[in-house]
Amino acid sequence: MSETTSDCIDFSLKFATAGGVPALIEATKRQMRACGVPDESAEEFCIVIGEMFLDILENGYPRHRGYLALSCSFEEGQLFIRIADHAGPRNLLQEDSLLASRIQSAVDEATHLAVDEGNVYEMRAWM
Secondary structure (H helix, E strand, C coil): CCCCCCEEEEEEEEEEEHHHHHHHHHHHHHHHHHCCCCHHHHHHHHHHHHHHHHHHHHHHCCCCEEEEEEEEEEECCEEEEEEEECCCCCCHHHCCCHHHHHHHHHCCEEEEEEECCEEEEEEEEEC
């Protein structure tokens, strides 16, 4: 028996900029809600995702523009978020920062994987 998932959103941008993040987050929020993520939860997760995107762009890319990818699925009360970048290895989750604290408090599990071209963050939350 195969398991089905409800992909809320899946995109990648080669030349993302900080100026485009608010529109991207609004689209993500609409898609999360359309997939059944409760409004309050979608709002909270999108704030954290937006902060992560801005941090990656501002601190990971010399010209504050670069590759970002987001995939999100929601199935049977579990939200899965995956963010990837090509900004060079850096684990936001291990930093002593407000952002790291916000990420950890917003999700039940968060992991980081350094890859040749950057970072992959995977986060899960049960609702």
